[in-house]
Amino acid sequence: MGVIKSDVDFKNYRFTQLKNGLRVMLISSLKPGEEPELISDDSAVESEGEGDEESEDGEFEKSDVNCGSCTHEESPKLRKAAAALCVNVGSFSDPLEAQGLAHFLEHMVFMGSEKYPRENDFDDYVCQRDGFTNAFTDGEFTIFYFDIQRRHFGPALDKFANFFVSPLLSEDCVNRELEAVHSEYELAKANDHWRLEHFVSSLAKDGTPYRKFGFGNRISLKDNPTSIGTNVYEMLRQFQLRYYTSQLMTLAIESKDTLDYLENLVIDIFSHIPNRFAEKPNFKQFSDPFPASAFNKLYKVCPIKEMVTLNFIWSLPSMLPFYKAAPLKFLGAVVGYEGKGSLLAFLREQNLAVELCAGTVTTDNTRHNQMTSLFSISVELSELGRELPFTVASHVFSYLQMLRAAADFSLENPDASTSPSGGRTLSSLVPEYQKLCAAKFRFQEPLDPCDTVQVVAMSMQTFPSDEVYVADSLLLEPDLKLYVDIIRRLTPETAIVTLTLPEFTSQAAADTTSSTYLTEPWFDIRYAVEDIPPDQMQIWKNPPLVPEFHLPEVNRFIPTNFDLLPREEDDEVPVDLNLEPGRENARAFGQLWHQQRTKFNVPIAHVTVRLCSNIPKSAKQKAILHLWACALDQRLQTLVYSASEAGLLFSVSAVSNGLEIQVSGFNEKLFLLYQEIFDLLCAPLTNSDAGLLNDRKFSTYKDRLRQKTCNKILNPYKFNCHIRKYLTDATEHLVVDYMKALEALSLDDFVQFVPQMLSQIYLKAFVYGNLSKTEALSFFDYALSSLKPPKAAVLTSLPIPEFPVCVNRLRVMNFNKVDVNTCLSLVTPLQGTPSDDLKLEVMNELFVSCLKEPAFAYLRTSETLGYSVGLYSWLLLSTTRQCGATLTVCSQANKFDSSLVAGRMYAFWYRIIPQIIFRLKPEAFQTAVDSMIASNRLEDATMEVEMRRNRAEILSSVPIFDRRQRAISILQNLTLKDFQDFYRSTYFNNDRQPVLMLQVRSSKFFSNQYIL
Structure with missing residues (x-):
């Protein structure tokens, strides 16, 4: 088979x-x-011996196929x-x-x-x-x-x-x-x-x-x-x-x-791999791995970052033998549902939580194995929720109680579609979910080769070879009794309950004798253990009923039409429909790029609309923009979460110059989802419970943005990236300025800003996939008619940052006082870019391609500076179009001082690279060129790959849809001398090329005697 x-x-x-x-x-x-x-x-x-390296290559x-001499037209993908x-x-x-x-x-x-x-x-x-x-x-x-x-x-x-x-x-x-x-x-x-x-x-x-x-x-x-x-x-x-x-x-x-x-x-x-006839490791005797003493307790765990979560974890019998029923996937979807009647919708309404996820990742072998399958509910708490964790827990167990009652009723009445209370039954959800999974799987595009072989090789260890894709993905054999049995196991007395709050860290630091806070030895995790009071446990066992709780309603986004548009009408490149006659008014307010695409044989479309404005410039305005996106996203999760269950995806995000709305998935119901988003976007802003924001929600979203921002700078690598972006992107604000602006925001600031921004906008829209020209026009026109902007925004180009021609050194301390990790980056913006000549951009990519492995071999393998080492090329396509290269090393201060790490990075950049480039053999150079040509000839593995590439061009100031073909042409005519001359006049030229050395150092090992 x-x-x-x-x-x-x-x-x-x-x-x-x-x-x-x-x-x-x-x-x-x-x-x-x-x-x-x-x-x-x-x-x-090669059949014998290791051979000489050059002759072997x-x-x-x-x-017979010389990539370097093929033209694009005659080169197969x-x-x-x-x-x-x-x-x-x-x-x-x-x-x-x-x-x-x-x-x-x-x-x-x-x-x-x-x-x-x-x-x-x-x-x-x-x-x-x-x-x-x-x-x-x-x-x-x-x-x-x-x-x-x-x-x-x-x-x-x-x-x-x-x-x-x-x-x-x-x-x-x-x-x-x-x-x-x-x-x-x-x-x-x-x-x-x-x-x-x-x-x-x-x-x-x-x-x-x-x-x-x-x-x-x-x-x-x-x-x-x-x-x-x-x-x-x-x-x-x-x-x-x-x-x-x-x-x-x-x-x-x-x-x-x-x-x-x-x-x-x-x-x-x-065939030469030896067979030693070893027995397969068997851990079934270790089922039920947690002792009874692990339950009926609250574990207060100290986080590194601003982590505010309440977790409930149940150790179930291994679900691997029951993969055809996909129990973890199905019940995770039920408990993790975010629409009306759900646990999360209620917690959000009560201002107790902002996010919730449930179930387990079945590909995570640590949580889903021969011994056990862990089922978890993780609640990200709000500012109020962190003060009332037991109240949140009571609501969690109240929801599970409702679910148990629904499960028991369905087990006794498996054919019933309506419960005594008038809501849906658990048994009626099963065929609907089975249908949704089947539709997604039916049109699941093949994965990238590297992802494919990983999935298949791992799946073959557990499942029959013919079921490597469907195991745990489809409900091949739904099992209501199994689902009910699992639901009955999700009780308070069998749950591992952990609470993670930042304030625990300061409490643990004050507990110098470890009388309250213990220490886990391997990860140095400080934690306290408290018995859950018997009266509290009794409340959890018999929680108050919450009338708002009910199972998900019938999904109105389930697709039924999977027809494809005619293949012969496909567009090879996007076309701006607003340039056509009769679109003059629409043209004044933006661009509508359309690419009808059915060559991938999937009834799927992707729509991106960016609302661009010149208004969000200050840190305060950027903070409001992020808060607005957060509020819209949270409300949409409740209103149209069922769309995501039906194979539709949506997002609202803040970008440098406005808001970006994305919808994708089966095209039949995509416009319905799109309308819901713009209707909410244009709804009146009121300070009432019915409005997008009220005082309580505003405070909750502010706190969440503060946490996310803090978490970004507590990671040395992300903090380094933030500094890098601040120095190279004029729209970026320093995190300290952003945080100050965020703390000072009021609801009135928000109410005043939104209509101000929407009064001057310019739309950049891209409609891609199984949608016709007429349908594409309806997406743009609906956005414009909903927003009704008085005038169009006039977009201006961003200034290109200039740096002194020298090694510019910037050192900052890691905000995490106990973290030994450091991150150093040698950033080199390529002089002469942006340029209308793509040759510099191509040369830059080839330069990095030749040096990636030598960088890894020297800094990681030979010098052992750290696990994470890399040399990368970059192109700021959506802003200034400048390009460059960055050498990054993440190390540990308890092993190497940052001055030593920086010295090794300088040695590679200034001493080793010139030797490699100027001693490069013609054969090695041609190998690098041929590989880069082949990379540009790669066919798109999925429609999303093509969509993302074309969308990036559309969102740039100068779209170049044949960028890969032009790169191939440049590479075909490139000589080793051209390449060496490029290096000699740019990165090697210290009289012309600025360099930024950015260091995020460990506060734990800081020395005032350190000299850059």
């Missing part, structure tokens, strides 16, 4: 099992009628090839004396093989050919994956396979990769999401795999094992020999080749 896939998935699949037990899914991305692009030697696999990269290998072992299998070993091994595997021993050989090969590599470790699985241009897939796949045939696991790499693991741990340690996840696992029973410390750090992987005489390197090798065996592995590969070719390729390469 073939893979069950969507109607629009053109890929062909074949499952096979090699003689060594390796299970493989072959995926051909050839479309009907297509033939593989001819490649002469590049798919060959020369052998693999000869091709390319698609990347990708592979993912999943090993059925993860952190749950870590030995107690070396926790984090599975994660550590994941890092070590990519450090070379016996056949290809050079360190970073694989990363270097893939990166230079427009590819990407990564890996991650979960509780039960470890997955490795990469993508690359198809013409290089053969040799890359051989290098990849040899990590599992005979990994080098060189002892010389141990200490350096341990530092990378520790750096990754330090980043996670400052992340509240990972902290809370780990805290919950720390409550599990002693001895259960669920309690293990999966990240690993210096202490767990070096200090502790050494103290008891354990050789970690030897444990690493034994762990690899025990679990990295072919019959515990699943492999998925995708390429634009025939299935027969791919099967032969896999047999030739992966």
Whole structure:
């Protein structure tokens, strides 16, 4: 039986099992009628020896198709090839004396093989050919994956396979990769999401795999094992020999080749992975991992950021055997519903909460595994809610009580569609939800190759090969009894209840003797434990009824018409309909770009309307704009949340010069959703409960914006990005100015600002997908007739920032006083841009492409400065059109002082890069050029990819829809001398090129003696 896939998935699949037990899914991305692009030697696999690096590359990269000489018209569209290998072992299998070993091994595997021993050989090969590599470790699985241009897939796949045939696991790499693991741990340690996840696992029973410390750090992987005489390197090798065996592995590969070719390729390469006949790790005996002592308590957890959440977590029996009923998905949708009658709608109305999410992410193996499936309800509290957490909890349990009553009634009356109270029944929701899931799946576009192989390789570990896409996605076999059983388990006495408030952090800091606040050892989480009073628990068991609660109403947004417009009427590029005769009045108020597109065979459309204005300039006006967007979004969640359940998406967001409204999904009901948004946007602003805002809501939204802004600057990387944007974007305000303006805002300020902004607007609209020209006009005209602006805004260009031609150094301290993480960026705005000549932009991208891997190899692998290291190109397309490059290193101050990190970054920029560029061989240069040409020839994997690219052009001041074709033309005529001359006259020219060194330093390790 073939893979069950969507109607629009053109890929062909074949499952096979090699003689060594390796299970493989072959995926051909050839479309009907297509033939593989001819490649002469590049798919060959070296059979013996490691070979000389240059001759090896020369052998693999000869091709009958010379990308550098093809014109755009005669070049077929390319698609990347990708592979993912999943090993059925993860952190749950870590030995107690070396926790984090599975994660550590994941890092070590990519450090070379016996056949290809050079360190970073694989990363270097893939990166230079427009590819990407990564890996991650979960509780039960470890997955490795990469993508690359198809013409290089053969040799890359051989290098990849040899990590599992005979990994080098060189002892010389141990200490350096341990530092990378520790750096990754330090980043996670400052992340509240990972902290809370780990805290919950720390409550599990002693001895259960669920309690293990999966990240690993210096202490767990070096200090502790050494103290008891354990050789970690030897444990690493034994762990690899025990679990990295072919019959515990699943492999998925995708390429634009025939299935027969791919099967032969896999047999030739992966048959050499040894089968050691190891037993599959089994954790079923550890079901019910939490002790009874973990319940009936309130855990007060100290956050790093401004996190204000109340969480309820239930440990259910593993739901993996019941995947065909998708219970977690279905019940998560019911409890997490945000429309009328929902738990969140009521909490918002009572001003107790701003957000709620429920269920579990079924792809998160840590929360959904052989031992248990965690079901959670997470409530983001308002300012009032943080003072009344037990009241919020009472409402949560009141909603669950209503749900239990509905479940019991449906179990006794499964055919009833109406409950005794007149509302819907739980059983009537099941077929509707089943229908919605089926419609979404039917028109689910194929994923990008790299995402596809990850999903398939992981799914094959758990589900039958033909159900890798539908498992946990469709209600294949709805099971009302199962749903009712789960609902009955969601009781207060079986819930783990955590409350996370910023004030707990200051309380814990004052508790120097740890008499109240304890410390979790691995993540240094401070927390207090309180027994829930018996009288409070009794209230939760029998909460007051809330008459407003009821199950979701019939969804009015369910699509029934999936017809496509004629394919022959497709537009290759967007067209501004307001330039046509008869549209003069509309033209004065904006642009209406339309691109009818059905080549992807999905009845879906995307509509973006940006309301541009010159008014939002000051920090105060920007704060009002963000608050307005927040208020609109919150109200819409209640009014039209059912649209999102029916495959429609919507958002209202603040942008630099106004508001942006986006709607997308099945086109049949899209205009109905769009009308609802503009009707709310234009509704009168009143200071009453019926208005968009009142005093209570205004205060709540202000507090939420304050929290989000604080959280942004408490992350060193995000804070660094904020400073970078402030220096390069004239519309950005410093966060301290924004915060002051936000605190001073009043409701009157808001009421005065909104009509002022709407009185002068200019619309930029883009209607894309399965919508005709007539329908596109209706979207623009409805917006204009609703807003009725007296006059159009005249948009002005933004000034281009100028910096002194030198190294401009800016140092700021991390606002988080206990965080050891630092972030340094070397920002180089390319002089001479913006320019009407795309050549500078193309050269800039090629420059970064050539240096990405050397930057990683020097700063991460060799100098071990930190886990997160990268060199990136950037283009400010929507503002000034300036471009440049940024080198970023996230490190830890308890390991390296920022002055040392900056010194290594300077060394790479000023000493190593010139050697690379001026010693670049013609063959290496041509490889980089060919890879960039191939990247510009990539076909759009989904309609959203094309839509986003064209939308970015429309929102810029100068749309260039054939940007990729022009880039190809430039690259085809580029010489190595041109490239070196570009570097010599720009980044290498210290008399012309300014540089910004931005440092976000750790306050914990600050020294007044530090000198820049």
